[in-house]
Amino acid sequence: MAHLQLLTSGRSSGAGGGRLQRQRPPGSALQARGGDSSEPGARRPETRGQSDMARRGHRLLLENARQVVLVCARGERFLVREQLRGLAVLEGASLVVGADGLIKAIGPASAIQRQFSGDTFEERIDCSGKCVLPGLVDAHTHPVWAGERVHEFAMKLAGATYMQIHQAGGGINFTVECTRQASEEELFLSLRQRLSCMLSAGTTLVECKSGYGLDLQTELKMLRVIERARRELDIGISATYCGAHAVPKGKTAAEAADDIVNNHLPELQELGRRGELYVDNVDVFCEKGVFDLDATRRILQVGKDTGLQINFHGDELHPMKAAELGAELGARAISHLEEVSDEGIAAMATAKCSAVLLPTTAYMLRLKQPRARKMLDEGVIVSLGSDFNPNAYCFSMPMVMHLACVNMRMSMPEALAAATINAAYALGKSHTHGSLEVGKQGDLIIISSPRWEHLIYQFGAHHQLIEHVITKGKVVYKK
Ligand SMILES: N=CN[C@@H](CCC(=O)O)C(=O)O
Numbered sequence: 001m002a003h004l005q006l007l008t009s010g011r012s013s014g015a016g017g018g019r020l021q022r023q024r025p026p027g028s029a030l031q032a033r034g035g036d037s038s039e040p041g042a043r044r045p046e047t048r049g050q051s052d053m054a055r056r057g058h059r060l061l062l063e064n065a066r067q068v069v070l071v072c073a074r075g076e077r078f079l080v081r082e083q084l085r086g087l088a089v090l091e092g093a094s095l096v097v098g099a100d101g102l103i104k105a106i107g108p109a110s111a112i113q114r115q116f117s118g119d120t121f122e123e124r125i126d127c128s129g130k131c132v133l134p135g136l137v138d139a140h141t142h143p144v145w146a147g148e149r150v151h152e153f154a155m156k157l158a159g160a161t162y163m164q165i166h167q168a169g170g171g172i173n174f175t176v177e178c179t180r181q182a183s184e185e186e187l188f189l190s191l192r193q194r195l196s197c198m199l200s201a202g203t204t205l206v207e208c209k210s211g212y213g214l215d216l217q218t219e220l221k222m223l224r225v226i227e228r229a230r231r232e233l234d235i236g237i238s239a240t241y242c243g244a245h246a247v248p249k250g251k252t253a254a255e256a257a258d259d260i261v262n263n264h265l266p267e268l269q270e271l272g273r274r275g276e277l278y279v280d281n282v283d284v285f286c287e288k289g290v291f292d293l294d295a296t297r298r299i300l301q302v303g304k305d306t307g308l309q310i311n312f313h314g315d316e317l318h319p320m321k322a323a324e325l326g327a328e329l330g331a332r333a334i335s336h337l338e339e340v341s342d343e344g345i346a347a348m349a350t351a352k353c354s355a356v357l358l359p360t361t362a363y364m365l366r367l368k369q370p371r372a373r374k375m376l377d378e379g380v381i382v383s384l385g386s387d388f389n390p391n392a393y394c395f396s397m398p399m400v401m402h403l404a405c406v407n408m409r410m411s412m413p414e415a416l417a418a419a420t421i422n423a424a425y426a427l428g429k430s431h432t433h434g435s436l437e438v439g440k441q442g443d444l445i446i447i448s449s450p451r452w453e454h455l456i457y458q459f460g461a462h463h464q465l466i467e468h469v470i471t472k473g474k475v476v477y478k479k
């Protein structure tokens, strides 16, 4: 009898000496049509024979993978607490993506072979000895900008702080000047290049912020560039309006907030109504010397009222009570949180507001690490992002996961969940992305290793490990 074998890899179940529990799968994991119909609770596979029906055409067959990492298998929208001890992993499994780009079946290789024996596939990939994982989700990036800030890296190495550089006209302000001068085409070409680097590092869904324009005209230019990328490129995009990323020269924070709530947000709403520009999230840099709690509240509330999800920068360099505010406003996610309070953590857990942790920032700026363990223990939905921007120049979610494990003491299953299903939740997309389940989008990566943990363990080796990146069942990167 061909049972689906659902493996659970525990917190300490790394490649060396970890324990792997084999469990009978829950019925929902057997949604895969390859499931054995004799399995209690299994949905009966379709019984129509190939002889009496026309051959069906599908987009992709991934055959006989050593491991297929589902991440979760019961339609969970996020994973917290003990759910993170064991991710759902199938061994010796195959996966089918249908012509619509959605996952059609996942199950034991032999069952999938029987079930689909007469069908055709645009592409078949032999995954023997390899692992299939969900495409990675990067929940926080600033990828649209012009200019060059490598000199600031040297200044920071010599001891300057982020805020010293910012207040001296560098940092965000410097990038704003360059981005205002850049053409839309120039910004699009550099964004395309950056997104292609992310894709080849395994990211298939990425949050992209504006925020280097600050004035309406340049913010719209950045958002149009993101919209064009969403329409033309293979990577999935969640667009964030971040016009409150810094206080523009010549304005106070209150004046900037007025401009945003009276002019920027209504204009975005109108463009959305006309189908010209889709924005998913509203962001504010809530920080001492940038936007205080009151200004942040005003902007986020109006953003929410115009239909945007709240997803903002908080409690990064100073404790601001941003987490408490986000929980109160119903924020979907808050990023950074190096300085979050205990009360803020508790409030985020209750409000199901995701903490988007950014290991590259704490690493590059030598900040104290966000308290990931406390957040995880209290049941906060922890996600990860690369924070790609001119200050933290990193495209790679595998490296982000590695840093999260070493510097924030997350386990490998926690890090992978944070870079897949939980990051998708932070973007409001975990019903379609973030795990390999029937009916979800066929976004996957194939790595040339017999255990998935190598993607995290081999620091900086993702380009050797990642063989294929697939979105909607189509190979979009091949090593
Ligand atoms: N903290 C605010 N924003 C960015 C940095 C942007 C920049 O320095 O250009 C961040 O998330 O790290």
Ligand SMILES: [Zn+2]
Pocket: 140, 141, 142, 313, 335, 387
């Ligand atoms: Zn950021």
